[in-house]
Amino acid sequence: MPSNNNKLNPVSVWALAAGGMVGGGIYTVLGVVVAVSAQWTWLAFLCTGVIAICSAYSYVFLSNKFKEGGGAFAFLEEVNDNRIAGSLSWLLIIGYVLTISVYAYAFGHYVAFSFHGHGLSIRLLAAGITICLILLNLAGVGKMTKVEIAIVSVNLLVLLVLAIYGVSKWQPSQLVAGIEPRPLWSGLIGGAAIFMAYEGFQLLSYEYDRIKNPKKTFMPVLLSAVAFVVLLYILVAIGATMLGGAATLISFKQIALSIVAEKTMGHTGVILMTVAAGFATAAAINSTLFSTANLAKNIADKNELPQWFKHTNGNDIPDRSIIMLGGVAGLLAITGSLSSLVEAASLIFLCTFGVVNWLAYKENAKFKWVPLLGMVIGGTTGVALIFRLAVSKPIALGVLLILVLLIILGRPFLIAQKQSK
């Protein structure tokens, strides 16, 4: 257990939670949600934001109750639901791998755009950043809390300034510039497609042991961080659309915020946004890779993953997990399409948050209506996402469902076989 001096104070927890969400989220999802929801983009961020706030409440409630970090897997183990815990943890690892690949994809596009690189240079950058961070983690310097906090601060500042400047240029036609206005309900489908933009806060639940006085501070700090990010996303969505126009954000969805910065401040804007996006996505890849590899090791420790994942190097780093998870994510980043990756990850996190909300409800959270609200909106959003995937990406949905089936049916068999050996 870390000494009191090494523990995370409330400001650090707040910054890491906000940074974990904003790190890769808004840079990649804005164009996707504007295409679906147009003038109701802000509503899409608000709806999914409510799920995130309710889930954050449930995460903190369960962490405090069980006095343990480890997220959904640990909570399920605490309530002796090992079978669901094992299956969910496998699914969650897939979700994190998809998330890392989205961040690497975003890193490649944003950095390449600053020197008008395309095609091969984007792929090389996406693969390069993943390899660099794999190596950094293997060397034992994966967790750089102070560096992460510095990056988060700059990142939030750049986004906040862009958002406020954009909102001050209020021109409602920009929300539907070059596209057809959309009905109110499109906010639900738009939000469903980009829910992964909110997943980052739950990485903090793995750091529970490192938080100073968590019983007192974790709840207000995490809830305020998530609420701040919801507000920031809404402001950025409106502000960036005011500056760029809806059609342009859609046409350039991979680099939406850099295009907005270029339209506003020319090449200086591109440089500023590239620095912010580059560092933010790199930090998000790093923290997600670090946490996922440690999660995989913990799960393997409890015999819910093959023992192969437990292996550590001389720096006590789960090296095989880092290499395998980072490698798969890097591969997906250079071969996958943005919206398929984002949506598959969103569905996995909606399921995970649903389970956590259900647990908090079952374990008699003080405000039971909060996890209930999270489950209701999350469930509706999940149905909307499955409908969207069934219509527009049936193959991606099919692959995901087959994976889920394989996990539910194949995992117990694989674990039993390993144990009998």
Added chain:
Amino acid sequence: MKRLLYCILFFLLLSCANKQEPQKALFRIGQFLTTTSDVEIIIYRNTSEVFSTVVDYGKITKYSSLDPTRYLIKVKNGDELVLEKEIGIGEGGKYTLSLVGSPVNGQSVNLQTVMDKLQHIVEGAEGTTENGYLPQLLVLNDFFSVEKGKAKLRFINLCPGSAPFRAIASGRSEDKEFASLKYAKISETATVGEGKTGVTLFYDAGPLPLEKDTIDLEKETMVTYFIAPSSPNSADRFSLIFSSDKMK
């Protein structure tokens, strides 16, 4: 924290001090509705008509300007109202309103297939489908970003019922291929070198050239090639119609 607040305050003051009249937007119309010789396009702001024109098949009008706001666009084939769409026109935006598909005699306005409806529900602005080759209004965003000394090139297949095309742009230094150009879908906007460029059109799976064109690409321009049937009633010959946009 204080510094952050001062910074935000500074930007707010700066932006309030620079309040200007909203920039007008530019739009043009490309008429590729097969089986029609010409169509009438009328644009309304609220209920007042602000623009109307008749465009012949295969023609792209010059840019006209509009105030940034929402407009209702009506497309008439003779006396028949074929399309009626509400579109937002953004501040300083530049758009090509492309009319594609084949009107059916006595068709209702905005006729859509079930799949097209579903795709628009779940994907919104990115939900363009073949729509059974029925008439559609595609809004092309003519904004682009290009490095100095280079040009941009893109293609759109507007031939109802055609197999996907493939186009090769052969410049001075390199060839650029645009594969799988499906009906009603716009290709990626690729960066190409300036100067004389040969453009050859093939079927995606075929080796024989269908059409050739040569263009002198100016730097910092974007050229859009519209691949359309060469006459409104011909399905077996294609034309490469291009339009060029200079960067602002």
